[in-house]
Amino acid sequence: MDRQGVRTRDLCLWYGSFQALKSVSLTIRHGQVTGLIGPSGCGKTTLLRCFNRINERIAGVRTQGTIEILGHDVYAPGTDLIELRKRVGMVFQRPNPLPLSVAENVLFGLRVHGSGRLAPDVVEGAVEAALKGVGLWSDLKDRLRTRATDLPLEQQQKLCIARLLPLKPELLLMDEPCSALDPAATSRVENLIRELRGTYTILIVTHNMAQARRVSDECIYMLLGEVIEHRRTEDLFINPSDERTARYIEGRYG
Amino acid sequence: MTNPPGASGRLAKRAVLRARLGRAQELVIEAVIRLCGVSAVVFVFAIFFFVLREALPLLFGGLDLGQFFGSMEWYPDSLSNRRYGALALILGTLAVTGLAMVFAIPLGLGAAIPISEFSRGRTKEALKIVVELLAAIPSVVWGFIGLMILNPVIIDLFDAPIGLTVLNGAILLALMSVPIMVSIGEDALKAVPDTYREAAEAMGATRWQVVRRVLLPAARNGLLAAVLLGVGRAVGETMAVLMATGHAVTIPTGPLDSVRTITATIAAELGETARGSDHYRVLFVLGTLLFAITFVVNLTADLVIRGFRRR
Numbered sequence: 001m002d003r004q005g006v007r008t009r010d011l012c013l014w015y016g017s018f019q020a021l022k023s024v025s026l027t028i029r030h031g032q033v034t035g036l037i038g039p040s041g042c043g044k045t046t047l048l049r050c051f052n053r054i055n056e057r058i059a060g061v062r063t064q065g066t067i068e069i070l071g072h073d074v075y076a077p078g079t080d081l082i083e084l085r086k087r088v089g090m091v092f093q094r095p096n097p098l099p100l101s102v103a104e105n106v107l108f109g110l111r112v113h114g115s116g117r118l119a120p121d122v123v124e125g126a127v128e129a130a131l132k133g134v135g136l137w138s139d140l141k142d143r144l145r146t147r148a149t150d151l152p153l154e155q156q157q158k159l160c161i162a163r164l165l166p167l168k169p170e171l172l173l174m175d176e177p178c179s180a181l182d183p184a185a186t187s188r189v190e191n192l193i194r195e196l197r198g199t200y201t202i203l204i205v206t207h208n209m210a211q212a213r214r215v216s217d218e219c220i221y222m223l224l225g226e227v228i229e230h231r232r233t234e235d236l237f238i239n240p241s242d243e244r245t246a247r248y249i250e251g252r253y254g
Numbered sequence: 255m256t257n258p259p260g261a262s263g264r265l266a267k268r269a270v271l272r273a274r275l276g277r278a279q280e281l282v283i284e285a286v287i288r289l290c291g292v293s294a295v296v297f298v299f300a301i302f303f304f305v306l307r308e309a310l311p312l313l314f315g316g317l318d319l320g321q322f323f324g325s326m327e328w329y330p331d332s333l334s335n336r337r338y339g340a341l342a343l344i345l346g347t348l349a350v351t352g353l354a355m356v357f358a359i360p361l362g363l364g365a366a367i368p369i370s371e372f373s374r375g376r377t378k379e380a381l382k383i384v385v386e387l388l389a390a391i392p393s394v395v396w397g398f399i400g401l402m403i404l405n406p407v408i409i410d411l412f413d414a415p416i417g418l419t420v421l422n423g424a425i426l427l428a429l430m431s432v433p434i435m436v437s438i439g440e441d442a443l444k445a446v447p448d449t450y451r452e453a454a455e456a457m458g459a460t461r462w463q464v465v466r467r468v469l470l471p472a473a474r475n476g477l478l479a480a481v482l483l484g485v486g487r488a489v490g491e492t493m494a495v496l497m498a499t500g501h502a503v504t505i506p507t508g509p510l511d512s513v514r515t516i517t518a519t520i521a522a523e524l525g526e527t528a529r530g531s532d533h534y535r536v537l538f539v540l541g542t543l544l545f546a547i548t549f550v551v552n553l554t555a556d557l558v559i560r561g562f563r564r565r
């Protein structure tokens with residue numbers, strides 16, 4: 001049986017008077033990588049940022065409709081935002097490690113969600129496991145005290161993924177995680193995403209058609225705030241059912 | 255369609271002329287700005303050299319530096335046995351400033367954080383205006399507050415014989431240095447990129463956790479600079495401490511002792527000395543010392559800020 005990871009019903013979002021999401025209804029399957037593609041400004045980032053409700057940082061944002069993540073209604077009154085963000089991790093377009101040491105970046109989630117001090121063996125275990133999880137351990141095991149913001153971008157971005165792992169999130173949101181990286185680094189991060197597949201439900205925004213094909217199981221095409229098409233990735237690329245999807249992916253191969 | 259040749263030639267000439275004028279204007283403005291910058295530096299040095307010039311004849315002509323820094327015996331107009339021991343004055347300044355910082359740092363940074371992180375729009379503007387108003391109160395008025403309000407309150411509260419004490423001056427100086435701490439502190443917090451806040455919040459940190467775990471470490475240098483500038487402000491303040499600290503040349507042993515600061519001494523005595531006398535000159539030595547202290551404090555603050563920008 002396929003478990004539901006994320007389900008939205010008639011999700012609408014306004015920035016002031018501008019409607020950025022129009023009645024988005026989606027079902028994203030658990031344990032898979034789902035790609036989110038579409039032209040610039042179509043609302044991919046906006047949609048992604050609804051799932052951990054980080055959109056609410058921006059003044060004037062209004063949301064309507066429902067989002068269920070593993071059966072919990074995220075917008076229900078009384079939802080614990082902190083708990084939600086523990087279960088839903090986010091990787092941003094620009095790598096944004098905190099201006100702390102590598103180890104402290106990894107431990108940040110545990111410190112924020114835990115109560116009291118972390119035992120030294122917990123600390124060591126968590127740092128090692130998380131860094132191994134993203135393939136940074138051998139590179140960084142001797143540099144755990146380095147400021148994370150001084151690392152090369154690729155390592156920064158991997159660290160931004162690593163710091164989510166100790167909290168054992170159920171859903172990982174990635175907003176163009178490779179757009180700041182060079183091709184070699186991009187391909188290594190893609191490998192990482194493939195490895196994380198299965199353990200986590202991953203939703204990844206990308207501008208890169210080839211990347212969407214390489215990493216995603218399913219793909220969603222959005223246009224002007226609406227979902228146009230949502231199918232298995234190979235079907236969507238080989239045999240799009242909507243005229244507009246076809247034009248978009250062709251245009252991109254141009 | 256094209257312009258007739260004569261007209262276009264005229265247009266071109268006018269364009270060239272306008273460009274030249276614009277360039278000339280720019281040069282003038284640049285020169286004025288540079289002049290302002292240079293004159294600020296010149297003034298600072300001029301003031302320093304003026305103070306130093308009045309101090310030098312004594313500094314290298316008979317002042318016993320060991321006594322100056324090591325003795326608390328300040329008898330500048332004794333006829334038989336003049337002594338210029340500034341230790342009590344220096345310690346008085348340190349005590350008042352130090353205690354002032356004990357109050358001012360939590361108050362100043364404590365105000366900078368909510369203003370920068372927990373308020374928006376109108377509330378934020380209103381809070382900033384209140385803090386700036388605090389900066390606009392003249393120091394004589396603070397002195398009055400010390401004399402008329404704090405003095406009886408301290409006497410009542412602590413059952414002290416007199417309320418014009420280190421504590422009184424420190425409270426005033428704290429309130430006087432809070433505005434600069436708040437505004438520099440707020441700048442330091444504002445300079446922390448919002449992506450850090452967003453990253454931390456996306457991991458489930460509360461706003462307070464963001465402040466404690468991310469902003470305070472990230473803005474550490476800027477906040478330190480804010481504190482140092484507050485110290486500089488407090489060390490140099492004269493009128494309020496002159497009025498509020500009781501005017502006693504003693505080494506303070508607690509917050510309820512009266513003291514006299516370097517600044518208060520200069521202000522109180524300079525008018526009564528004969529120009530060129532040793533007493534007159536020793537006050538300028540004190541001035542030089544004060545200048546050196548504030549210079550070092552401000553320079554440190556500046557270096558700290560710069561280090562923080564470079565990162």
Ligand SMILES: Nc1ncnc2c1ncn2[C@@H]1O[C@H](COP(=O)(O)OP(=O)(O)OP(=O)(O)O)[C@@H](O)[C@H]1O
Nearest residue numbers: 015018020038039040041042043044045046047058
């Ligand atoms: N904070 C905001 N305030 C107002 N409008 C916004 C805001 N953020 C985004 N928008 C608008 O909402 C629409 C969707 O933006 P969004 O960033 O979600 O697009 P995107 O698909 O992620 O684009 P890109 O591929 O360029 O990242 C755009 O038209 C954008 O101008």
Ligand SMILES: [Mg+2]
Nearest residue numbers: 044045046175
């Ligand atoms: Mg985007």
